[in-house]
Structure formats: structure tokens, C-alpha cells
Amino acid sequence: MSKVEQIKEISGVNPLKCMKCGKCSASCPSFNEMDIKPHQFVTYVINDDVEALAESKSAWKCLSCFACIERCPRDVKPGKLIDAARQILIRQRGQEGLSPDEIPALLDEEMPQQLLMSAFRKYRR
Amino acid sequence: MRKIGVFVCHCGSNIAATVDVKKVVELALQEQGVVHAEDYPYMCSEAGQVRIAEAIKENKLEGIVVCSCSPRMHEATFRKCAERNGLNPYLVEIANIREHCSWIHKDMAEATEKAVILMRAAVAKVHLNAPLQAGESAVTKRALVIGGGIAGIQTAIDIADAGYKVDIVEKEPSIGGRMSQLDKTFPTLDCSACILTPKMVEAAAHENITIHTWSEVEKVSGFVGNFTVDIRKKARYVDMDKCTGCGICQEKCPSKKPLNEFNRGLNTRSAIYTPFAQAIPNVPVIDANACIKLNTGKCGICEKFCQAGAIDYTQKDEIITEQYGAIVVATGFDTIKLDKYGEYAYNESKDVITSLELERIMNAAGPTKGHLERLSDGKAPKEIVFIQCVGSRCSDDRGKPYCSKICCMYTAKHAMLIRDKYPDTNVTVFYIDVRTPGKNFDEFYRRAVEDYGVNYVKGQVGKVAPQPDGSLMVHGVDLLENKQILKKADMVVLATAIEPNPDVRKIATMLTASIDTNNFLTEAHPKLRPVESPTAGVFLSGVCQGPKDIPETVAQAGAAAVKVIGLLAKDKLKTNPCTAKADELRCNGCSQCANVCPYGAISYETRQVNDHGIREDRRIAVVNSALCQGCGACTVTCPSGAMDLQGFSNRQIIAEVDAICR
Amino acid sequence: MQELINKAKTLLESGEVARVLGWKKGEYEYDPEPAFFETSESLKDFVYNGFCGANLSKYMIEAGKKEGKTLVFLKPCDSYSYNQLLREHRVDREKAYIVGVGCKGKLAVSKIPFEGILNISGAEYPDAAETLTVETLYGTETIAYKDAMLERCHVCKGKEHVVYDELIGESADTVDADRFAEVERIEAMSPEEKFAFFQSELSKCIRCNACRNVCPACSCRKCVFDSTAFDSEQKANTTSFEEKMFHIIRAFHVAGRCTDCGECSRVCPQGIPLHLFNRKFIKDINALYGEYQAGSDLESKAPLTNFTTEDAEPGVGRG
């Protein structure tokens, strides 16, 4: 399966439904941190450039706050696309990811507990 | 064996590009009874019809099959052609090899095979077609218009001017509709009331027009030319004949709490009220929910002050029954509810308003007497943000999938008027696309940008956040600059999607008129019959058929009127001969068919029959062919097969089934 | 039984009725048949016993065409059929004098598993015995009355007559089975098993039309299987349409009208449990559209000529 097919399957999103209204970008709290803006995600998928999306800063700047998913009037849900890009990356890495045993060493005082918990919830599937 | 002719249309390349028409002709000739078959580029053309005519004469055809587009398109054409050439029009069958075949299949072999099968089914059926004669029914020369907005008024005036009686049924206390709520109209900026009220007066004064306001359609029965309609005239509690419209009752009424619907609930009105000053009829109604007298028995102030003695607390709803030949639906629209759009804070902040509310605010008769001010604190807004496409073009369940069509233009109008009247107020419009097809429309929009300095930003707003200081933080984006925008505004105006009046579904059901998933009434043909419903005798005027602006509405209203006039001008209508018929020798008289007939078209009589020499009195079902609409419900409920439907008989359908499964 | 004969005699002799519709002795004890009696003398052949399962209501259609009133004996379950015919305007109530007779469950000779039956005693009415004594060529056998009863009596509709002018005799409670158990058993099968079951049952059919001819709901003047209305007139027993679909179509035509009188199964010479078709419809109707008993009254709307806007969609909740 091509990357494009993969990303469509994981996300369940049809990027062609996007009408380029930009509501996602208007809603995104990480907009300024991102190199590829939420409303541009679909273009990368349509142009068969999932690589660039998966390697972008945006992939890791998305907070999964779901504002774009909630508000998208076209059911495109850029947040799902970027999450799928992350999934593709994670699947490629396979077992190279962190194991729970390695985490304590990486912790510091500043790191909020909640971040850890949500990270576990999200990536331990 | 009947002599059948088969005519295969190329429809230019519409059919011929995917269906091997020669092959269809070749195989048609192998069908039983087919004595003539030919193909032609455009069977519906004059020359094509001449070929059919000649074939009928030369081959003495007793039935013809035309393999062409949908029967909904040209069945009537070919039937007329047959009739002109001495063949009963009901001996014509259409095999739909365009919509149901060539247009949806790509593979030529597959499409050709299917076209052949459809042809065979039609040939099998036409062998069993009976020559039918259409009956006649009289036309009641009176029209009903449901809805008294600009669409209904225009339709009524046009019909009335042609000399026919028209009744308008309007559920509000006054005619006028949405247009009466508007301040100015695009693209000419003339005052809405100034152009509407003369029309309202004209309708009211017209000798052929009867207006039933504060009334609703309760029940519809009958069929084209012969509708019977029950109209509920809601209790007004004011005698229409006595009231002089002086207005003192409204001034004196102590119950002033109800929200003013006409001003979109932005202020209140009295319990006895006329919705607006130019109301027609200028007779108030009493809001029974708010009236102190009607609820507690005490008060009666309006009665005391009414010098004409017009107040009548004892009035009851009244049902009147009228006959009509045609019905026009002109039920209009409303804006959608914004409860599902929490991100725009409509329910949170008084300063987030819909465009229709802005119309009322900018109107001199509105809640702020025409001053542009914030409803929260009465201050003049210095920074106004317009958000386009709120609820329009949405494929989720929060909004509507269609473009509401009018928003781009009225927003340009609002922006322009504000910049004109309050030059120190900044106006920003967040848009997805600006759509301005229409005469002088794009020029109008460009004037807003170029001459009035309205700031247009491409990008939908994500969120409107009310701030502690009373301002509104607009989270937007400029997609062309690829920048996020945080803009502090004093007022936000939402270009809210429009939807058909919610009552229309109920009305469509009563009329058995077809309606789409968005509650817009379906037209008989999207291009060629845009003002007719597929249900004969029912016509469409205004936004009930689809979003449109005032000029388009008026044009469609006139078009609907012409269709009505064309119908009412006839003394008799040909009735559908495809009605049910009972075979007296097979009928058991069991009454099951009458139980399912929606038209009450089946009755029973005791009749002497001669059943192969046995004479006896039997209870027999009899179908009134003027009432029967030909649905066929009775035919299936009849266990003995005595009841059959002409044109769609049991044997005809079974012949089609057999041909398809052959 | 004598009470019935007396009643018939009185009414015939007074001229109140022109004929009596009852059961006549057959060749054997166990094969009485429906018959009209027009004179007091002819009543000597009248019989009413456990083998008088035949439902007389359908004969009232013909009786209604004759001059004068007809006295008819209806068992409780027969009265539903009569009422259903009344609803459908097939019988003339004015021309019927209905005596509701008691019933202690009717017997099926096919359920008596002995060869060479000569005589059966114990089936007399009203004095039916717990056990039937069967004299055969090979000696005397016994069988419990219940064990020889028709399937329909095990799921009896009840002892009440829904229409009558007069009642004679007592009825017995015979219910000891669940009416829909067999239908449910089939519903629970896999499609392959269901098909195999019905294929094996229907393969026995010889298209003798006995089921149709006896059925009070199949009272059409001209049956679709005898007419050209659907290109479905009876043809040779080949693979033609009606051969395969006969029983399904018949069941559909009587759906909502069938009182579940069980005559179809009783008369089938091949022993096909035809009532299983009708009962499937009845079960579905009860479950989807509310409990309905055809013939129980004259006013209620029949399920197939009625609807609600909330009806189930086809295919929903199917096994």
C-alpha cells in the first residue's frame, strides 16, 4: 500500500473534500510553530508527498487538541491526517521507540505528569 | 402477434458512444413481432419523428418501442408522435438506454448487452399494452398560494392580473415575509420596504386576491385541477371588519414581555400586535400565550380602549374549505439555528449577531431605531468582523451542504453601508470564496473593497472568544499570507446559512410533493421545469425550491404564475388513463382494495354478472377513474388478481420480469 | 350429538332453516365428511364426533347463494373463519343460523399408527374417552385421545365462539404446546438447513390443490392459479412458476386473513405441515404490528391493509 493510501486508511479522511476554508489553521494553537500549516496538510496528501508531512515539524507540534477536527465544516479533519502521518512514522520505527523502562531516566522535575499519562494513552495501543 | 417497431436513438454520442446502436437494431429484429427496427442520431428531432411516422404507416405498426433517454424526458413527445399518426399513444414504450445505461456504463459490450435487454423488456411489455383513452376532468379556476412573502405576493398578483381568483395563505399576522424585514437591497441599495409595500398594497386591493393571514393549510386532498384544501384561520381575537388599525390597543396593552419575532427577538412587543407598521392587513392579533385576559380572565384593557369594538376574546380557530385548480408553494426560508456552532459564541455574546439581525438593527423601525450599536452596551462598534459561510457548505451534521447564495452579496452591502454611514468603523470580512455571479454583483463587491475600504481576508474564522472587557477576540487566518490573525472586534456578524421554512415538510407531505434531504422542494426537471413540482398542479415559487435572491425570486414567482395561468386557462384536463380496473368475474367483493385506496376511489355495487352462463348477483368493486390516481395499492391487496392497473398490468410487469431474466 | 340432531330437526321442520350444514357418516368411523341435509329423514346420517375436524364455514359461501337460511354447526375455531368471511362480505349473516358446538379436540386418523383399522371407539361427542380403542384386523389397540389429536388442537385458540346464534355443548381445554415453537425452531436453523427442510417437505407436494380448496381464506371466485391474470394459471407439473411458488404465494394471499384453522395441514394427503407457512406470517405480524387474530372481530384493520409511520423496515431484525 502506498503511503497515500496508508494515510487515508489510517485517518479515514478523504482529502478531496477539503474546500480550503482555513478554519483549521484559524483554530490551531500551534499554528505559529508549524512549518506546514494545518490547511496545507491535505495538499501534501493529494500531491503524494506524505514523506514531507511525516518529516515536518508540524507532525510533532500538533497538540491533538482536536479543535480542527471539531470545527472542520467538510469532515476533512486535518488533525487526523497529521496523526496518521505520525502513525506511519511510528510504525516505520517499529521497536525502535522508547520502552517504558527507558523513560524514568529521561524525566526531569519540569515535566508534567499529565503529559506522560496522555502520551501513554495515545501511543500504547 | 402485434407488429412492433423499434427505434433506437443515438442521442448524438450520448448513447451511441457507449451502446452499439446497430447491434440493438439487429437484435431487435429477432424479437417476436418486431417488423421494423432502425436507429437515428436524434429520434426526438423533427426528422426522427418523421421516420417513426413513416414506419408506422408503412408497416402498419401496432406498437412501438423507442430506445432513448428517460421516459420522463421524451415519453410525451413520442406518444404525441404516435397519436398524430393514428397509433394509440399508450402503445408506445420507452426503453431508457441513456440515463439507465449509456451514461453510467463505460464498457461498450456491457452497455450494449444491457441496452438489448432493456429493449427486450419494452418489446415484451408493449405486446401487452392496451390502447387507453384519457378521460377528462374539470378545472377549478382558482389558485392557492401558500406563503405571503415576495414570492407568494408576486405569484398571486400575476395570476390575479390574468383574471383568475387567487387566495394567499400566510401563517404570520401580515403578508410581507422576509423581505419586509430587510433594510436595503443589493446591488442597488434601494430601501426594501419602499419597493415591497406597494406590492403588498396591490395584492390586498386586488379584486381577484383574497388574503388569509394568521392562517395555515390544514389538509389537502384531490388532484390537479380539483384540489380541496382546508385552511385553518387561527383565532385573531380581533374582528377584521371592525378594526380600523388605529393602534391604540397596542399602545395600551400592559403585557409587553413577548419577544418581537419581526425584530428577530432583539426587543419585545405587546401581546396584541401588528408585526410592523406597514402590515397588511393592518389588523392586530392577540398572542394568546401572552394575553393577560385570555390567560387569567382579568385585564381587557384593549377591549376598553377599542373604539371600534373590534376586540373579541371569544374567537375560535375556524376551518374553511376551498376548492382550487392549482397550488403554489412559496413558503420561503429562515436562518438556521446556531446552537451547534459554539465556537462563534452566538449564544454567549449579544454582540455576535446574524446578518438578518443586523438588518433589523440597521432598519429605522428596528430595535435600535436604525443606529448601529452593540446590543450589550449600546456603544457604537468601531471594529466589526463579518464571518461568511456560517453553516453553509458544511458536510457535517452541523450545517447545510449547499451554498446559501445570498450571503456574499448582503455582506458586501452591510459592509458598504456601515463604512458609508460610520466611516471611522473598520470592517473586516473573513471569506472562503466571494461568489458574485449576477448582474452588477461583482462590481458591487469591488466597490466595497475599492471605494469603501472594506478589508476582505481569505480564511474562515476558527473561533470568537468573548473577552472580559466586553470585546470579542476573533481567531482567524489569512491563508494568502499564511498568517494566523487575532483580531479584537466590537461586533461579529455571522452570515448564517438559510434553510427552507421548517413547515414546508409538512406541507410537502400534504401535497405529496417531492422534497429533498435539505427540505427544498424538488422541481419536475432541474433545468427545463424549474417552477413545477413533479406532482401535477403544484408549483414552486421562491426559496422553497432553492436559495435565491430577490430578483431571482420575483422572476421565478412570475414563471410559476405563468404555469398556473396556463393550467387554469384550460376548461378540462386530460386525466391519467393508467387507472385501476376490477374484473367483475374475478372480484370477490372482499373490500380489501377499498381499505388501502388513498383516494376513496373504490366503491362496491351489487351487480348481476354472467359468469360463463351462471347469472348471479355479486358484490363487485368499482373504480371511479376520475378519483383513481393509479398507484396500484389495490392491485396487490387483491388476492384473486381481479384488480389490475391499466398501463402497468400484472401481465405487463411479469412480461418485463421474464424478458430481463431471460 | 343427539342434541344437535334434535335442534336440526326442529328448525328444519319449523321451516326456519331450509337446510342443515353438518357432517355425514363416512365409510368408516373416522372419515365423516361435510354435508348439507335438507330433510329430517336425511339427518339419520348426521354425525358429530372427534373426527369431525372439517371446518364448515367455507361451505357457507355456497349456502348463501341458495334460497332460505342454512343452519350451520361451527366449532369455536371454525367461528373465526366464519367471522373472517363475514368481514370480507363473502357470507350473508342474515342467511345463517349458527349453532356453536362444543369441541373436545379433533382427531387425525393419520396419527393413529395401526394398520388395518376397522373401528375406533372413544371419539364420541360429548362423551369422548381419555383413551381411544382401535379395533384392527390384527386385534385391539389403544391410544391416548391426546396423542391422536390434530396439531392445531394442541395450540387451540380457545373455547369461545366469536359468532353464533346459539351454543350447544361443552368444549375442552386441549392446549399443551407452544403455537410458535416449530416456527422458532426453523427460524433458528442456518439458511442451508432451512432450505433443506422446506425442499424436502415441498418436494412431496403433488399439487392436488386440497389445501387451497379447503382453506376458508382461499375462497376467491377464481384463484390466480386458475386464471390468466398473472400468467400463472395451472400448467403441467413441471418447473413452471406456480409449482415452486404456489405455497409461498398462497400463504401471502392469506396473510393477515388466515385464522390458523389448520385445515390445510389436516387435508394434505402428503402430510406437508403447511400451517408452518401461515404461522410464520402470523408470528411476524404479531411481533411487528401487534397481536392480531384474523376473524376475532369485524372492525379492526387487517395488518396488511393498515400501517403506521413507524413500521419496521424490511429486513430489519431478520434471523
Place this chain on the structure above:
Amino acid sequence: MPVTENWKPKIVAFCCNWCSYAGADLAGSSRLAYPADVKIIKVPCSCRVNPMFILRAFEKGADGVILCGCHPGDCHYSTGNYYARRRMTLLFSMLDYLGVEEGRTRVEWVSAAEGVKFSETMNSFVEKVRALGPNVRLGDLRCKN
């Protein structure tokens, strides 16, 4: 009958004149493809469809039969589809009872505006019937092997 590569199901679709036939026309004018196996028979109303027609189709070799009508409440004849709904509910239940796979029968309400739904319905129905393979059961109900 063995299922061959080239086997194509025979599908009969009964469509009411006012909604579903028009919906099929709309599917056509919108070029929304569905398999050519579907052949449409026009009836005035879904209530015109006699169970005999459906059984006839099966007997003559149809592999699937679908009935399309106006949405409940929108019938051109007010109530026709409500009767059709009851009739088909009972008929389909009976066919299921006889062991005919339920995927071979279907009722779908398709309005004149629902060209997309018409096409999608036909695609999914044909797919289901294809998966079931040739219909042998109803044809063979009486003939025990």
C-alpha cells in the same frame, strides 16, 4: 450452477416512478456508475409491486431483487410505500425462513434528489449478491436432488 469467473448476477430493480426512477435518472445524468447487472422496471409506486413479481423474477433466474420507493412519508400517493413496506417486510422474512439468503432481497427508499444514494445502493446490493453467487434455492425449492 458453478460460479465462474465471468458469472454476472441478474438483478431486477423495481423503481417507483416519482422518486426512485427519477433518482436513477439523476444517477445517470450525474454519471454515477453502478453495475450493468441492474435492470430497472418502472412501476407507478412501490405499492404496485406484487410479491408475485419478485417470486417470478427469482423463479426465472434473478439472483437479486431490489425495490426502491419514495421515503416513508413522501409517497406521491401519500401512503403507498407504507403498504409496500409491510408487504416486503413479511415477504422477505418468509424468504429468509425458506432459506433464501437475505442479501438477495432489499428495499431502499431513494428520493428523486438522491442520485448518489441510488448509485451507492445498487453498487452495494450487487456486491452483496455477487458474493452470494448464483441463486439456486428458490428455483429448486420443490425439486429435491
